[in-house]
Amino acid sequence: MKAISRGEIHMKPRWHFILLSALYITGAFIVFLTLLYIVSLGVFFLRDSGELFAPSLGGRGWFSLLLSLPWLLILLTLLFAGILELLVRRYAFVYKKPLLMSVFGILAIIFLGGFFIAPLHHVMMLSARKGQLPPPLMLLYRGPLRMPPPSDTYHGEIVTLTSSGFVMADEDHGTTTVTITPQTRLPYGENFTTGERVVVIGDSGATGTVQAFGIREIDEYPEQ
Amino acid sequence: MTNEQTDEEIARRVQAGESDLFGELIERYQPKLMRYARKFLFDPEDGADLVQDTFIKSYENIKSFDASRRFSPWIYRIAHNEFVNALKKKQSSRTTFAFDIDTLFPHLAAPETADSAVLERDLRESLERYLDKLDPKYREPLILYYLESMDYKEISDILQIPVSTVGVRLGRARGILKKIAADGQNIV
Numbered sequence: 001m002k003a004i005s006r007g008e009i010h011m012k013p014r015w016h017f018i019l020l021s022a023l024y025i026t027g028a029f030i031v032f033l034t035l036l037y038i039v040s041l042g043v044f045f046l047r048d049s050g051e052l053f054a055p056s057l058g059g060r061g062w063f064s065l066l067l068s069l070p071w072l073l074i075l076l077t078l079l080f081a082g083i084l085e086l087l088v089r090r091y092a093f094v095y096k097k098p099l100l101m102s103v104f105g106i107l108a109i110i111f112l113g114g115f116f117i118a119p120l121h122h123v124m125m126l127s128a129r130k131g132q133l134p135p136p137l138m139l140l141y142r143g144p145l146r147m148p149p150p151s152d153t154y155h156g157e158i159v160t161l162t163s164s165g166f167v168m169a170d171e172d173h174g175t176t177t178v179t180i181t182p183q184t185r186l187p188y189g190e191n192f193t194t195g196e197r198v199v200v201i202g203d204s205g206a207t208g209t210v211q212a213f214g215i216r217e218i219d220e221y222p223e224q
Numbered sequence: 225m226t227n228e229q230t231d232e233e234i235a236r237r238v239q240a241g242e243s244d245l246f247g248e249l250i251e252r253y254q255p256k257l258m259r260y261a262r263k264f265l266f267d268p269e270d271g272a273d274l275v276q277d278t279f280i281k282s283y284e285n286i287k288s289f290d291a292s293r294r295f296s297p298w299i300y301r302i303a304h305n306e307f308v309n310a311l312k313k314k315q316s317s318r319t320t321f322a323f324d325i326d327t328l329f330p331h332l333a334a335p336e337t338a339d340s341a342v343l344e345r346d347l348r349e350s351l352e353r354y355l356d357k358l359d360p361k362y363r364e365p366l367i368l369y370y371l372e373s374m375d376y377k378e379i380s381d382i383l384q385i386p387v388s389t390v391g392v393r394l395g396r397a398r399g400i401l402k403k404i405a406a407d408g409q410n411i412v
Contacts, residue, residue, distance in 0.1 A: 001247045009283055011243075017288040095384040 028087040032110075035080045039114030042073040044121035045146050050155040050199025050218040056187045057214030060152075060201055067150040081106055122221040154178070154210060155199045155218065158192055165212065166192055168200070177209045178202065185214035192217075231295035239287055246286070249295075250279055256372065257303050263367045264307050266356050274310055278303040297381040300372075304364070304382050311360055347398060350405040357404050362397035365390055 003009050046052040051068040054061035085103055088094045094102050121141070127133050128141035149155065154176050156168035165180040178200050180190060192198065197220065202212040229237075231249060238246045257278060261271030281302050289298050351370055355363055368374045368382060380387045 001250055003280075004243055004246060004283055009280055011239075011287055012284050014287045017285075090384070092381070096380065096386055098386050098388065 024087055028084060031080055031084045031087060035077060035084065035110045036113045036117055038073050038076050038080065039110050040117035041121055042070045043114050043118040045070055047118060049149060050216065053216045053218060054199055054201065056216050057185050057201055060213060064150050064153045064201055068147050070147055119221045152203060153199065153201050156197065158194050158196045158198060161192065161194060168198065179209055179211050181211060184212045188217055232291050235286060235289055235295050236291040246283055253299055260303060260367060260372060261307060263355060263371060264360065264364060265310065270310060274306045278306050297378045300382045347401065350401045354401060354404045358397060358400060362393055362400060365393045366397045369394055
């Protein structure tokens with residue numbers, strides 16, 4: 001108390017705490033936006049490659065999705081979710097809840113938001129293809145964060161219909177001939193048309209023709 | 225005059241610039257915080273220094289105190305941070321503050337039964353004798369609940385853990401304490 005009376009110890013001004021709170025809230029908001037971006041990018045990659053729709057083809061489709069998950073993005077999501085939890089844990093509305101609940105709450109909000117924001121990446125990717133984005137973003141959308149598709153999974157655009165199936169072209173302009181058999185799983189029917197994008201799970205034969213185990217059309221984002 | 229005022233009213237006046245009134249808060253809280261330190265740290269010298277540090281930090285940060293809330297959990301939170309940091313420095317390998325499954329998902333191993341007055345008295349006796357045998361994680365809620373007479377919500381605010389976790393830790397702490405007491409009596 002003597003030190004206080006002598007003026008050796010000072011109260012920190014109120015603006016110091018307001019600034020500190022503002023920094024925490026801003027930091028949390030930036031991390032939240034980063035998380036939204038990362039998760040929506042992951043959702044976009046999976047949807048764009050058609051892997052997100054593969055589970056409709058059964059267990060093999062689920063396995064294909066699992067192998068295609070963008071693990072680097074998932075690790076970044078967990079890292080940033082941890083940082084966000086640390087930043088907001090000082091607030092009573094967070095620490096009053098069990099840690100597991102608040103982490104799940106954060107992830108649920110982020111994933112829900114991620115699905116809504118994913119179409120934005122479609123626009124970004126189209127811009128990247130036209131060379132209208134800065135180089136780091138071009139690189140981001142071109143692929144280093146995408147997982148290569150499993151060896152039995154193909155996706156592309158149907159360019160020619162054949163008597164036994166179709167020929168499809170991938171982004172690198174390579175073509176794959178796909179054969180449809182009576183056993184092929186076609187959850188949305190077999191009325192394929194040229195220009196349609198599809199994901200195919202199947203085994204490639206000696207001739208390079210893929211005998212389809214299952215085919216599912218890729219739901220396109222609305223044209224901008 | 226200040227004796228009739230609540231802690232929160234005094235804190236508000238200190239915030240407004242009446243620094244000398246902080247002495248009244250020191251008078252009110254020094255015995256309580258010294259007891260808390262003594263029971264939690266078992267080191268009277270360190271305890272006195274840490275309580276002094278607590279008051280210095282409280283004074284420096286008093287403008288961050290929301291006077292519409294209770295003063296007691298706020299100052300105990302500062303003391304808790306000081307004590308835990310001191311314990312971490314002293315016994316980093318033995319202290320288990322870093323991660324706790326109970327804050328992750330609080331659940332009781334077995335339902336608690338209502339303690340009778342006799343059991344309560346036994347527990348308080350055990351508390352006096354065997355408190356130092358408990359892990360700080362369990363020791364602290366016991367001190368705050370039984371010795372500082374705080375409720376679950378206040379303890380939750382001081383330790384910044386869910387109220388349900390406070391209940392779980394208290395339940396576990398009571399169980400451990402009873403076991404230690406029973407083992408002690410068997411040895412005697």
